[in-house]
Amino acid sequence: MAAISLEGLFKSYGATPVVRGLSLEVREGELVSLLGPSGCGKTTTLRMLAGLEHPDTGVIRIGGEMVAGPGVRVPPEQRGLGMVFQGYAVWPHRSVEENVAYPLTLRRMPKAEVAEKVREALRWVRLEALATRRPHELSGGQLQRVALARALVAGPRVLLLDEPLSNLDAALREELRAELAALRARLGTTLVFVTHDQGEALALSDRIAVMNQGVLEQVDAPETLYREPATPFVAGFVGGANVLTGEVREGAFHTARSGTLFQLPADTLARPGPATLVVRPEDLALGEQGTSLPLSARLFLGHATEYRFPVDGTLLRVVAPPLEVRPGQTLKVQLRKARLFSVG
Amino acid sequence: MSTSARWLGLFAWLVPLVLFAVGPVVLLLARGAGAPGELGWEWLASESGALGNTLAISGGAAVLALALGTPLSLLLFRTDLPLRGAFTVLFTLPSAIPAFIWGMGWLSLASPRAGYLNRLLGEGTLDIHGPVGIAFVEGLSGLPLVLLAGAAALRRVDPALEEAARVCGASPARALLTTTVPLVLPSLLSGAVMVFLMAASSFGVPYLLGVSASPPTRVLTTRIYELVLLGDEGLGRASALALALLLLTPLSLLATWALGRSGRVRLSTGKGLASRPLTLGRARVWVTGGVAGTCALLVLLPLAAILLTSLQRSFGANLTWEELTLSHWSGVLLEPRTLRATGLSLLLAAGAGVLVCGLGLAAALLQRTFRRLGAGVEAVAVWPYAVPGTVLALALLLAFSRDWRFILLDKVAFVLALAHTPWLLLIAYAAKYLALGTRNSSEALAQLDPSLTEAARISGAGPLRAFVDVTLPLLRPALTVAFILAFLSCATEITMSVLLVPAGSEVLGKLLFDLQSYADPAAAAVLACAFVALVVLGQAVLALVARRAAEVR
Numbered sequence: 103m104a105a106i107s108l109e110g111l112f113k114s115y116g117a118t119p120v121v122r123g124l125s126l127e128v129r130e131g132e133l134v135s136l137l138g139p140s141g142c143g144k145t146t147t148l149r150m151l152a153g154l155e156h157p158d159t160g161v162i163r164i165g166g167e168m169v170a171g172p173g174v175r176v177p178p179e180q181r182g183l184g185m186v187f188q189g190y191a192v193w194p195h196r197s198v199e200e201n202v203a204y205p206l207t208l209r210r211m212p213k214a215e216v217a218e219k220v221r222e223a224l225r226w227v228r229l230e231a232l233a234t235r236r237p238h239e240l241s242g243g244q245l246q247r248v249a250l251a252r253a254l255v256a257g258p259r260v261l262l263l264d265e266p267l268s269n270l271d272a273a274l275r276e277e278l279r280a281e282l283a284a285l286r287a288r289l290g291t292t293l294v295f296v297t298h299d300q301g302e303a304l305a306l307s308d309r310i311a312v313m314n315q316g317v318l319e320q321v322d323a324p325e326t327l328y329r330e331p332a333t334p335f336v337a338g339f340v341g342g343a344n345v346l347t348g349e350v351r352e353g354a355f356h357t358a359r360s361g362t363l364f365q366l367p368a369d370t371l372a373r374p375g376p377a378t379l380v381v382r383p384e385d386l387a388l389g390e391q392g393t394s395l396p397l398s399a400r401l402f403l404g405h406a407t408e409y410r411f412p413v414d415g416t417l418l419r420v421v422a423p424p425l426e427v428r429p430g431q432t433l434k435v436q437l438r439k440a441r442l443f444s445v446g
Numbered sequence: 447m448s449t450s451a452r453w454l455g456l457f458a459w460l461v462p463l464v465l466f467a468v469g470p471v472v473l474l475l476a477r478g479a480g481a482p483g484e485l486g487w488e489w490l491a492s493e494s495g496a497l498g499n500t501l502a503i504s505g506g507a508a509v510l511a512l513a514l515g516t517p518l519s520l521l522l523f524r525t526d527l528p529l530r531g532a533f534t535v536l537f538t539l540p541s542a543i544p545a546f547i548w549g550m551g552w553l554s555l556a557s558p559r560a561g562y563l564n565r566l567l568g569e570g571t572l573d574i575h576g577p578v579g580i581a582f583v584e585g586l587s588g589l590p591l592v593l594l595a596g597a598a599a600l601r602r603v604d605p606a607l608e609e610a611a612r613v614c615g616a617s618p619a620r621a622l623l624t625t626t627v628p629l630v631l632p633s634l635l636s637g638a639v640m641v642f643l644m645a646a647s648s649f650g651v652p653y654l655l656g657v658s659a660s661p662p663t664r665v666l667t668t669r670i671y672e673l674v675l676l677g678d679e680g681l682g683r684a685s686a687l688a689l690a691l692l693l694l695t696p697l698s699l700l701a702t703w704a705l706g707r708s709g710r711v712r713l714s715t716g717k718g719l720a721s722r723p724l725t726l727g728r729a730r731v732w733v734t735g736g737v738a739g740t741c742a743l744l745v746l747l748p749l750a751a752i753l754l755t756s757l758q759r760s761f762g763a764n765l766t767w768e769e770l771t772l773s774h775w776s777g778v779l780l781e782p783r784t785l786r787a788t789g790l791s792l793l794l795a796a797g798a799g800v801l802v803c804g805l806g807l808a809a810a811l812l813q814r815t816f817r818r819l820g821a822g823v824e825a826v827a828v829w830p831y832a833v834p835g836t837v838l839a840l841a842l843l844l845a846f847s848r849d850w851r852f853i854l855l856d857k858v859a860f861v862l863a864l865a866h867t868p869w870l871l872l873i874a875y876a877a878k879y880l881a882l883g884t885r886n887s888s889e890a891l892a893q894l895d896p897s898l899t900e901a902a903r904i905s906g907a908g909p910l911r912a913f914v915d916v917t918l919p920l921l922r923p924a925l926t927v928a929f930i931l932a933f934l935s936c937a938t939e940i941t942m943s944v945l946l947v948p949a950g951s952e953v954l955g956k957l958l959f960d961l962q963s964y965a966d967p968a969a970a971a972v973l974a975c976a977f978v979a980l981v982v983l984g985q986a987v988l989a990l991v992a993r994r995a996a997e998v999r
Contacts (some may be wrong), residue, residue, distance in 0.1 A: 156899050179912075183903045191897035195919045203907035252905065262904075281765040289880070 104163070105130045105260060106151065107294040111160035113146055119155070121144045122316040126261075133286060133293040134321075135303040138313035139339065144296045147313070148262055151294065155176035156309075167261055179208075180396040183284040184253030184291075190245040192237045196246050199224070199233040199265045223255040226285055260292045267302060278376055279306060300340050304328065308357065312336050334443050337380040344386075344418050346379045350442060357414045364393050364437050376445040383408065383421040385439040392436030397429050403408050411435065452815050459808050460826070467830045467877035470845035471692075471838065476688030477682065489683065493669060497690060500665040505579045510585030512638040514756070515592025516627075519634070520739060522593070524622065526723045528734055534593075535985075538746050541590035542981050544938050544955075546650030547974045548587050550962055551748025552579070553654065554971070560702040562751055565765075581820035583651050586744055588641030595637030600631035602659035618724050620965060636702040646691065647834030649941040650974075654962065657694075659705045663784045666691045667941075675946060681844060688837040695832045749978060756971035778972040787952035790868060794953065798875035802932040803925045804878070806883015810891050824884065831881035833939035838878055842870055843945060854908035866948040872948055875936040878912040882935075883928045889922035923995035927988060934984040938977050 106128040113356070121143040128134045134143035140249075147156040151162060151168065153176060156370040161171035164183070169176040184205075193201055207218045223230050224230045227247035237245060246266060267275045283306060286293060297303050303310045304324045310333070311321045313370055320332040338345045348357040350372045355364045364379070366372050388409065391429035395411035402424075409420045411433075420435060426434060461487050521527050521533050542547060555563045558576040573579065603626050613620035649667040655665035657672075664672075670687050673680030726733050755761055759769045777785055809827040813820035830838060846864040864870050894917065902912035943955035958977070962970035 152900075152904055154903070179906045179908055180898070181904075182902055185901065187897040187901060189895055191895060191896055193898060193901070193920075204902070204907075208911070249901075256906070284934040336684070401566040409906075415455055423766070 104128060104165045105132070105165060105446045106294065107153070107161075107163045108147070109161040109163075111147065111150060111157045111162070112439070113143075113150060114158050120316055121150070122186045124160075124313075124316070124318050126311055126318065126321060128292060128294060131292055132288045132308045133295060133306060135295045135297055135307040135310045136313060137297055137300060137303040137310050137339070140298055141315075142314050142390055143316040144298075145264055148294060148296045151182055151260075152262055153181050174392055184256065184258035184260075186246070186253050186264065188265040188270075190242075190249045192245050192248050192252075193239075194237050196237075197233070198229060198235050198237070200242070200246055201237070202255050205252065207443070209256065218252075224250040225280070226254065226288075227251045242270055243278060246270065246278060250282075254285075254289065254291070257292065258361065260294060263293065263295045265296055265298070268297070270297070275302075282306065295360055299352040300342075304340070310340075314339070328421060331380070331441070333407060334378045334380050337382075337441065341382050342419075343380045343382045344416075346381075346414060346416070347445070348377065348379060348414075350374050350377050355440075359414045362395075362413055363433075364440075366442075367437055367439060370440055370442060372442055373444055378438055378443040378445060380443065381437055381440040383419040385437070386418075386420040386422070387424065387436045387438050388420060388422050388433050389436060390434060391435040394432050395435050397427060397431050397433055399429055400427065409433070412420045456816065456819075456823070457810055459812060459823075463807070463826055463877075463880075466820070466842075467838075467880075468826060468874045470841035471830075471833060473845050474837070474841040475689055475692065477844070478685035478687075493683075493687060496664045496666050496669040496687070499577060499656075499663055500667075500691070500694075503577050503663075503665060506578070506581030507584035507588055508638040508642040510582065510640040511588045511592045512634060514585070514744075515589055515596060516548050516631075516634055517595025518589075518602065518737070519593050519630075520622065520627070521671050522741055523597045524626065524724055525733075526725050526730075527737065528730075529738075531642065532739060533741060534597075536741050537593055538590040539981075540587045541743055542558065542934075542985055543587075543978055544653065544940055545584060545587040545648055546940050546958070546962075547977055548748055549651040549654040550755075550967075550974055551752045551972065552583050554761070554967075555748060555749035562754070562765075570669065571927075575655050575663075577656070577663050577684055577954065580652050580655045580663065581645070583655065585641065586647035587651075589744075591640045591644070592634055592637035594872075595633045595640075595924045596630055599633030600626070603629050603864075614991075616960065622724060639698050639702045641882075643695060646694050647836065647941075649834075649836050649944070650959065650987070653959075658963070667834065670836050670840060673944065674843070678939050684840055688840055691834055692837055695834075699832065750945075752971045752978075755968055756975055758968060761967045773970045774972050778969045779976070783952060784957065784973070787954050787957045790951060791937050791954040793837040794868060794875060795933045797872050798879065798936045799929040799933040801872070801876035802879050802883035803887075803929050804883075805880055805929060806885075807887045807921070807925065809880070809884040810887035813888055814891060824888070827884040828881040830877040831879070833878075835939070836880065839942040839945035841872055842874055846870060862976065868948060868951055868953075870948075871943065871946050871953065875932075875939060876941045878934050878939075878942065879932040882931045886924040886928040886931075887921060890921050894920055905984050921955050923991055928993050930984055930988055930991070934981060938979060940981050943977065 104127040106126075108124055108126045111121050111124040112119070124147060126134070127254040130344050136147055138144050146155060150157050150170065151164075156175055157170055162169050164181060167176075169181055181234070193204075195206070200219045202223050203216050211219070219360055220233075221230065224233055224368050227250050229244065229247050229251065232240065232244065237248070240248065246269075250266075268279055270278065279302065281427065292421075295303070304327075306323055309321055309323055310327050312319045314326065314335045320327060320336045322332075323332075327340055329334065331340060331343075334345045346355070348355055350366070351374060353366055353372060355366055355372075355377070356362070357364075384406075395413065397409055398412050398417065399410040401408040401410070402422070406421045408429075409422060409425075409426045411418045411420070417437070457529070518537065522530050527533070534777055542819070552574045553561070555561050555580070556572040558564060558570050558573045558575070561574070574583070607625050607629070608621045611625045612618065616624060647667065649671065652663065652665045653668050653671065657668050661816050666687050670684045670691070673684035673687070754765075756774055757770045757772070759771050759773075763769050770788065809823055812823045816823065819929065829926060832842075848865070864873070869884065898920065899916050902916045903909070907915060937954060940955035940959055943953050944959050947953055947956045953976070954973070958973045961967075
């Protein structure tokens with residue numbers, strides 16, 4: 103049985119639709135990321151799941167029980183969830199252990215048992231030593247762990263995480279990401295994770311649900327998503343691919359505005375007609391053959407070099423080994439691998 | 447919150463406000479608007495002297511406050527003047543202590559014959575009575591309004607603007623005068639408009655320094671008081687004058703709004719910008735001396751005069767050691783009348799403080815719940831604060847001079863018999879200072895991250911439990927501040943107390959007023975010293991609360 107099922111969710115604020123017909127199932131013990139740019143509706147989806155927002159139409163089930171639907175509106179406190187907020191939401195007037203104990207106190211648990219469970223939860227997040235501290239004495243990473251312990255302490259059916267790592271610096275984010283993975287392996291809780299960082303989603307998730315403008319674009323395992331993006335948006339957002347619109351004619355791609363011509367690799371499935379060309383920066387080669395383009399910039403990335411060429415009002419990015427070239431020079435760009443999406 | 451619960455909440459909040467604050471004032475206005483028709487326009491012309499005096503005195507007070515406040519705010523908040531913090535505290539005292547007490551202080555210093563200054567300078571050199579004296583005292587007691595407006599504006603002026611003037615070749619003083627001063631001037635002016643409004647609605651000082659002088663100086667508030675004392679025949683005229691006085695409020699607020707708007711355009715909206723203070727250099731000693739002298743003369747001297755008056759056997763006698771006595775202190779502080787007044791005042795102030803916090807918090811919550819309607823809720827809550835005390839008291843007096851009967855469902859009858867009871871005072875206090883509760887709560891609520899409450903909901907708390915466990919504790923510092931401010935204001939309130947105290951009861955403000963006006967300046971001075979002590983104590987507690995709150999965040 104699915105731990106969570108969302109069926110045909112719609113939500114708008116005033117006249118602005120935020121979530122449009124979203125359906126998704128999360129299996130028991132699975133970690134699913136909701137990935138998308140800001141304003142894509144991922145946080146609203148999470149908040150509807152938590153009970154902090156109510157869908158206009160659609161049904162939400164948690165563990166088979168309907169929590170939101172026609173005539174049904176289970177308030178957040180009765181959904182048995184844990185949630186980590188983007189800004190941590192650690193209560194500043196309570197100590198670390200009081201914060202973590204709160205969900206248990208509400209369940210009228212005996213004091214000794216509360217103390218035991220709080221200690222255990224603090225051990226999970228390695229904060230035993232700071233139990234009596236006040237939140238204003240803690241760092242951002244420590245506050246994040248308090249929020250995590252508080253969300254986990256009552257043994258929630260599902261743990262919801264709203265961009266939990268976005269307020270931390272890069273090193274701390276790496277560390278917490280590893281810890282989150284370890285904790286998850288140990289506790290086996292079902293997780294729904296909202297993020298706009300594709301690297302984070304790829305590294306942590308069992309499956310990723312990519313959202314764009316309130317619509318679910320694709321739900322798949324990270325590798326599938328990366329290798330076989332279902333839409334140009336997914337390819338662009340997840341793989342950082344170049345996306346060009348134009349037309350396929352006689353085995354070549356012509357861009358829509360300038361008519362720049364790219365020879366397509368022999369193994370590309372190309373149907374003549376209007377299409378969107380998706381190609382990753384590393385699937386382009388610089389060399390003797392291909393389309394002649396003027397180089398506009400050259401960026402040293404460390405492991406490779408990125409070359410930028412203006413095409414059709416955007417920049418075509420190519421990642422290739424270092425070359426002795428200067429901006430303004432004309433280079434030949436060749437497609438080695440590409441995907442085409444028919445338009446219409 | 448469900449829709450019906452929201453509307454029920456709004457209704458429950460509006461009923462007392464409409465019944466006890468908005469309704470009475472509207473009734474008074476209606477009556478005042480009808481008065482000229484009844485009494486004839488000639489009568490209104492005969493009162494034009496009071497209107498003229500009000501405008502002249504308030505204008506004078508505003509000009510004085512601006513003239514003193516502009517250089518002072520620059521010195522206190524933009525230079526390296528030593529002891530800036532201490533000077534700031536001392537210069538804000540005039541607003542914290544009731545204006546009436548400053549009037550008493552200046553009366554001790556500069557009454558024509560017995561005033562201490564006149565005894566030094568020769569009899570009759572100074573006379574605090576009359577329009578100039580009133581404007582002087584009102585201007586001083588409004589000085590902090592200009593200072594604080596200046597401080598707030600100076601914090602928002604981008605220091606880079608002044609630095610740019612320096613780079614262009616301006617001297618430090620010239621850079622200050624040509625860039626910063628013009629930028630903060632609109633804020634200072636809007637502070638001065640507030641002084642004007644405060645002076646126009648002031649009752650105690652013009653009564654003390656105007657009515658008993660010869661020839662008497664009458665302003666709108668004191669005329670209203672005299673007319674109310676006449677009984678029923680005066681009430682119609684009093685209402686007409688109240689209407690005139692009340693019209694000054696929207697006009698002044700409009701002026702403030704216009705000035706504030708023109709000022710806001712140019713000020714940076716970013717967070718507090720620290721600017722390097724202007725060094726006074728060689729002028730430092732002279733400037734410090736000047737500020738200290740001004741502070742001593744304008745703030746400390748009147749208070750010292752009151753203290754001296756309270757210790758002198760009789761005011762006006764020669765100043766010798768043998769003339770000093772503590773008998774007034776023991777006499778006043780132990781007298782049953784004082785104790786009764788203290789008891790009732792503290793009880794009323796505490797009750798009003800609780801009402802201010804409760805209704806203010808409710809107003810702030812309603813404001814959030816009803817987004818569009820919220821502005822209306824705020825207006826209803828803050829509006830009585832802008833109504834002069836004399837007008838509010840008169841409105842309540844008129845509205846509840848007879849008993850009100852309410853019949854619910856043809857069965858349950860309520861009789862609201864408030865005339866001649868202390869309840870009317872409680873209502874007046876709570877209505878007048880409700881703005882303190884509303885403003886403090888809504889500011890604190892706006893700073894509260896909604897996810898804190900949401901986290902409690904997810905943890906398993908219902909809406910009410912989440913409010914009690916999370917929202918309320920986090921609002922506590924703001925509510926404590928609101929309570930202390932309201933408590934201090936009510937415990938030392940004079941204007942409304944004078945009009946509303948029922949026969950046979952006594953509150954501190956009325957007692958002070960009576961002692962000073964009719965009986966015994968020395969006894970009044972003792973009470974005034976107690977007021978000052980209470981205010982200073984309250985301010986100290988406020989500073990402590992502010993520091994504690996800053997630590998938690």
